[in-house]
Amino acid sequence: MRLTTHTSRRAAGALVASGALVLLAACGGGGSSSEDTGAAAKLGENEGQVSILAWPGYVEDGSNDPEVDWVSAFEKDTGCQVTSKTYGTSDEAFNLAKTGDYDVVVASGDLTARMVASKQAAEVNTDLIPNYAGVYDFLKDKEWNTFDGKNYGVPHGYGANLLMYNEDEVSPAPTSWSSVFDESSKYKGKVTAYDSPIYIADAALYLMNTQPDLGIKNPYALDDEQFAATVEVLKNQRANVGEYWSDYLKEISAFETGDTVIGTTWQVIANSVEKSKVKAFLPEEGSTGWSDTWMISSQAKNPNCSYAWLNYIESPEANAQATEYFGEAPNNPEACEFATDPTFCDTYKAGDEDFASKLWYWRTPVAECLDGRTDVECKDYSEWTKAWTEIKG
Amino acid sequence: MSVDTTRAAVPPSRGTAARRASSQLSARPRLRLSLLLAAPLTWLVLVYVVALAALLVSALWTVDSFTGEIDRSLTLDNLKEITTESLYRTVALRTVGVAALVTVVDVLVALPIAFYMAKVASKRAQRILVIAVLTPLWASYLVKAFAWRSVLSDGGIFQWAASPFGLDTPGYGLTAVVITQAYIWLPYVILPIFAGLERVPNSLVDAAGDLGASPWTSMRTIVLPLLVPAIIAGSIFSFSLTLGDYITVNIVGGANQMLGNLVYTNVGAANNLPLAAAIALIPIVIMIGYLTAVRRTGALENL
Incomplete structure (x- = not known):
């Protein structure tokens, strides 16, 4: 009996210990390796594998479409076998990244700051990435990839959230975001929207254009009054939303069956809808968008292969393939020559700094207003998250 | 049963050890009962009671929304x-x-x-x-x-x-x-x-x-x-x-x-x-x- 209680106590101890480990991992407290060591100074031998956490369409090895494959060449050149996992929202990515299972994470601007603040991202030495030299200067050292003057990643590409509609069902062709906000009742039950708190910025951008007296200068910097007005717009839209989407496959199927006829999208989704006639375009108000950054996890088990991947994906050939497939502007001018579509760079206005400056890249909303106002406090991301569950009701 | 294994290390044949253990057990009904209940009770306590308690306690924590770190001070806010x-x-x-x-x-x-x-x-x-x-x-x-x-x-x-x-x-x-x-x-x-x-x-x-x-x-x-x-x-x-x-x-x-x-x-x-x-x-x-x-x-x- 003594032995039995002993073993059971040991089992209990083991359970408590593993529970504590899980909790520790969940809190992201284990990032000691990155704290003071700084970026790697030189590279060693490749480890033979690398695991990547990415948006859908960023790491394609031909398993989705045999024609679409830029991973195999990397594996052959470097000997690093790639395993990848895709995610639907930045919040999901954040939770996955904290497990420490991924060496490389591609993060949008609403995630990078959180990755760095929670010590999940390692500082990156861009000198070890030869292809970094070719990247557009206007993408380098930005507030979403550089913190305290240190680089925490390298740019991937940038693009806009588009408005997609079913050409057979929606007429006349929409030109403005109003078709999914003020006029969404026309397609009651067939409207879709992106299921993430960051979508609140889309409504804020709409109000920025339609209600200038609210004084919204940056859709990620909303004070109490502006935020309330934005939430109101979204609550009205909710009555007409059939489904929200965060899983891109769900949006593809909803557009193909006709359950959804209009809503926000990415170019890659529009490219994948086959069974119905859809069109995706940039509405006249402009749009929110993203500028993505390849980061290396502070818990990376394969840092050398991680650097190899970063260098590979920054190369004009690979970057052209990945960004053209996803439907976004590449990170360097040379990539335009490697695109299969000669008008690729014109379509996405690659290198057009003026256009790029009009896109409102995803950022993490914080209390200290991003637009520089100091007389008011802005709603931070936790309040955005809370409001989002309330909007969905 | 565990007493059984400790005793089994001693040279005498298996039969004797088992018999001795069984006579020990028959003399002590309480020991018998606790041995019988130990496994299901451990399971019940771990799986149900501890899990529920963990749920209750973590409901009293809060989280820093920006870094995602859990703040373990107890509050009734949630x-x-x-x-x-x-x-x-x-x-x-x-x-x-x-x-x-x-x-x-x-x-x-x-x-x-x-x-x-x-x-x-x-x-x-x-x-x-x-x-x-x-x-x-x-x-x-x-x-x-x-x-x-x-x-x-x-x-x-x-x-x-x-x-x-x-x-x-x-x-x-x-x-x-x-x-x-x-x-x-x-x-x-x-x-x-x-x-x-x-x-x-x-x-x-x-x-x-x-x-x-x-x-x-x-x-x-x-x-x-x-x-x-x-x-x-x-x-x-x-x-x-x-x-x-x-x-x-x-x-x-x-x-x-x-x-x-x-x-x-x-x-x-x-x-x-x-x-x-x-x-x-x-x-x-x-x-x-x-x-x-x-x-x-x-x-x-x-x-």
């Missing part, structure tokens, strides 16, 4: 939030409503099927019917939910079959959730009712008939009262399983949220584990209330 914010009331009521509706639909569908299986069908047909009821359980839950998604979609089979009668598909929404959940949990309701009906002696129904009761009267006054415990057992399954579901809602529920979805978004998207734990307490409280009410009726004792 509990206050879920009790005062109208959002949680709305969603909780919606969830209970859907669960109740699923239960009602399931019981109404299950009663005639179970009655036919238990009282009308031949032995052979009965076996075939039991297998037929169980077969859907072999398919994955996800497959069934996605099947209903395509059935109920715009231009799907439902619309095609209903259009001659001037009806249309309900589309994705709460109706679709009720249909799908009622379908998925139906076997769990049919089986207890079937078992309960088998225990109702035919002689009672015959006697009622001999005394002049119409089939409906003997059904109402004899069979149904005897069936109440079985119906309640079935309802516990369909009610509690629907109460915690979030997958079906995600697949066919359109833009609607149920309690499970709030837990899921708080864990998966918002990274707010403490708030998710607090929300998870709502269905637990509802279930405790339901079981207490059921106990009052005395149905659990007849089970």
Whole structure:
């Protein structure tokens, strides 16, 4: 009996210990390796594998479409076998990244700051990435990839959230975001929207254009009054939303069956809808968008292969393939020559700094207003998250 | 048993050690009992009590939304939030409503099927019917939910079959959730009712008939009262399983949220584990209330 209680106590101890480990991992407290060591100074031998956490369409090895494959060449050149996992929202990515299972994470601007603040991202030495030299200067050292003057990643590409509609069902062709906000009742039950708190910025951008007296200068910097007005717009839209989407496959199927006829999208989704006639375009108000950054996890088990991947994906050939497939502007001018579509760079206005400056890249909303106002406090991301569950009701 | 192994290391033959252990045990009934109960009790305490306690405690924590770090100081903020914010009331009521509706639909569908299986069908047909009821359980839950998604979609089979009668598909929404959940949990309701009906002696129904009761009267006054415990057992399954579901809602529920979805978004998207734990307490409280009410009726004792 003594032995039995002993073993059971040991089992209990083991359970408590593993529970504590899980909790520790969940809190992201284990990032000691990155704290003071700084970026790697030189590279060693490749480890033979690398695991990547990415948006859908960023790491394609031909398993989705045999024609679409830029991973195999990397594996052959470097000997690093790639395993990848895709995610639907930045919040999901954040939770996955904290497990420490991924060496490389591609993060949008609403995630990078959180990755760095929670010590999940390692500082990156861009000198070890030869292809970094070719990247557009206007993408380098930005507030979403550089913190305290240190680089925490390298740019991937940038693009806009588009408005997609079913050409057979929606007429006349929409030109403005109003078709999914003020006029969404026309397609009651067939409207879709992106299921993430960051979508609140889309409504804020709409109000920025339609209600200038609210004084919204940056859709990620909303004070109490502006935020309330934005939430109101979204609550009205909710009555007409059939489904929200965060899983891109769900949006593809909803557009193909006709359950959804209009809503926000990415170019890659529009490219994948086959069974119905859809069109995706940039509405006249402009749009929110993203500028993505390849980061290396502070818990990376394969840092050398991680650097190899970063260098590979920054190369004009690979970057052209990945960004053209996803439907976004590449990170360097040379990539335009490697695109299969000669008008690729014109379509996405690659290198057009003026256009790029009009896109409102995803950022993490914080209390200290991003637009520089100091007389008011802005709603931070936790309040955005809370409001989002309330909007969905 | 463990005493057995320690003693077994000593040279004397196995038989003697075992015999000695058994005589030791027969002399000490308390030791015997604690050895017998140790494994199930450890399991029960670890799996149920510790898990519930962990849930309760983590509901009192908070989380830094920017870095996602958990702050372990205890506060009632989360509990206050879920009790005062109208959002949680709305969603909780919606969830209970859907669960109740699923239960009602399931019981109404299950009663005639179970009655036919238990009282009308031949032995052979009965076996075939039991297998037929169980077969859907072999398919994955996800497959069934996605099947209903395509059935109920715009231009799907439902619309095609209903259009001659001037009806249309309900589309994705709460109706679709009720249909799908009622379908998925139906076997769990049919089986207890079937078992309960088998225990109702035919002689009672015959006697009622001999005394002049119409089939409906003997059904109402004899069979149904005897069936109440079985119906309640079935309802516990369909009610509690629907109460915690979030997958079906995600697949066919359109833009609607149920309690499970709030837990899921708080864990998966918002990274707010403490708030998710607090929300998870709502269905637990509802279930405790339901079981207490059921106990009052005395149905659990007849089970």
